[in-house]
Amino acid sequence: MSNIVSQQILLKRYPTGAPTEQDFSAVETPIAELGDGEVLNRTIYLSLDPYMRGRMSDRASYASPVALGSVMVGSTVSQVVKSNHSQFSVGDFVVGYDGWQSYAIAKGETLRKLDPHQLPLSYALGITGMPGMTAYFALLDIGKPKEGETIVVSAASGAVGAVVGQLAKIKNCRAVGIVGSDEKCEYLVNELGFDACINRKTQDLNSALQAACPNGIDIYVDHTAGPILEAVLQQINLGARIPLVGLVSQYNAKTLPPGPNLMPLLVKRALIKGFLVGDYQERHAEFIEDMSQWLREGKLKYKEDKVKGLENAIHAFIGLLEGHNFGKLIVQISDDPSHK
Numbered sequence: 232m233s234n235i236v237s238q239q240i241l242l243k244r245y246p247t248g249a250p251t252e253q254d255f256s257a258v259e260t261p262i263a264e265l266g267d268g269e270v271l272n273r274t275i276y277l278s279l280d281p282y283m284r285g286r287m288s289d290r291a292s293y294a295s296p297v298a299l300g301s302v303m304v305g306s307t308v309s310q311v312v313k314s315n316h317s318q319f320s321v322g323d324f325v326v327g328y329d330g331w332q333s334y335a336i337a338k339g340e341t342l343r344k345l346d347p348h349q350l351p352l353s354y355a356l357g358i359t360g361m362p363g364m365t366a367y368f369a370l371l372d373i374g375k376p377k378e379g380e381t382i383v384v385s386a387a388s389g390a391v392g393a394v395v396g397q398l399a400k401i402k403n404c405r406a407v408g409i410v411g412s413d414e415k416c417e418y419l420v421n422e423l424g425f426d427a428c429i430n431r432k433t434q435d436l437n438s439a440l441q442a443a444c445p446n447g448i449d450i451y452v453d454h455t456a457g458p459i460l461e462a463v464l465q466q467i468n469l470g471a472r473i474p475l476v477g478l479v480s481q482y483n484a485k486t487l488p489p490g491p492n493l494m495p496l497l498v499k500r501a502l503i504k505g506f507l508v509g510d511y512q513e514r515h516a517e518f519i520e521d522m523s524q525w526l527r528e529g530k531l532k533y534k535e536d537k538v539k540g541l542e543n544a545i546h547a548f549i550g551l552l553e554g555h556n557f558g559k560l561i562v563q564i565s566d567d568p569s570h571k
């Protein structure tokens with residue numbers, strides 16, 4: 232055993248609602264000897280991120296929970312103190328996933344070297360780390376911004392949101408942020424170049440969005456779900472895109488609010504897209520050709536629920552919305568001479 236002691240923060244219990252100090256415990260643990268391929272890191276920076284709340288829960292999730300009594304997980308920037316790995320030397324700066332502790336033994340393959348002359352080391356946990364990458368791909372790959380479009384982002388002054396808004400400006404779009412204080416709003420507009428900003432705590436979301444987005448909303452990068460998503464949806468444009476990136480409004484919820492829980496959409500990278508059949512008129516011939524053939528070949532079965540007499544239409548229609556029809560509901564109003 233080396234004589235180095237690591238200060239560690241352990242998860243003591245899974246919080247109900249908002250985490251409290253009592254959910255954690257602080258301990259000092261002597262650092263073990265290094266195994267083959269391992270590196271001893273002195274933590275310089277630890278990233279704190281909203282996803283950690285999800286790991287502090289034994290509810291089923293996309294990621295396994297932090298085991299009670301173990302060190303809280305988290306991304307770190309560290310300096311190598313000892314190395315049993317050929318690619319890392321004492322003094323190297325690395326980004327890794329060492330968690331909430333002052334020293335950690337890490338496997339070399341979990342670390343990436345950082346050049347301290349390129350950018351401040353801590354940026355590797357933010358703008359050039361996981362949050363920055365989230366902003367970059369959520370906006371550019373899913374949002375696909377086009378010049379002149381309006382982009383709204385919630386948690387807009389945060390690690391991801393501030394990058395989303397600035398990337399929107401680089402793409403010559405209108406950037407509108409939603410945040411929780413006037414101070415954050417001023418920063419977004421005056422320092423980061425956002426076109427407008429809404430304080431979700433003091434302003435009426437619907438009217439503020441209307442004022443801030445006179446041409447409607449083309450992209451909403453959703454970090455919150457909940458009431459902000461609800462308000463934004465009222466003002467989206469034809470063909471709007473909504474990268475569902477986070478649901479922070481419900482991370483501390485003891486019980487989920489009524490209505491659909493969108494978390495499975497995020498976890499499964501699922502697509503919900505509005506549909507209007509009229510958009511497909513130009514492809515009518517293709518539809519008729521395929522369907523007629525599949526019907527002739529017996530590959531499609533079709534059941535009709537035929538009600539006879541116009542006088543029965545009202546009753547049948549009321550039943551349609553109550554599930555009384557079984558198959559395609561049709562009213563036969565007069566004889567069909569083609570049908571024997």
Ligand code: NAP
Binds near residue numbers: 281411431475
């Ligand atoms: P952040 O924005 O730096 O911090 C979280 C912010 O959430 C808070 O500062 C607060 O800002 C806002 N917030 C908290 N409670 C809220 C509520 N009830 N309603 C609305 N807003 C609330 O965090 P971040 O690291 O940039 O992450 C932002 C979001 O992206 C999170 O939902 C996170 O889980 C998600 N994320 C997802 C991925 C992914 O791969 N899917 C990756 C990274 C991050 P205001 O008070 O100013 O509104």
Ligand code: FER
Binds near residue numbers: 281282477478
């Ligand atoms: C988050 C950060 C990261 C989050 C999800 C992730 C839903 C997922 C990362 C991954 O598994 O790649 O805040 O919130």
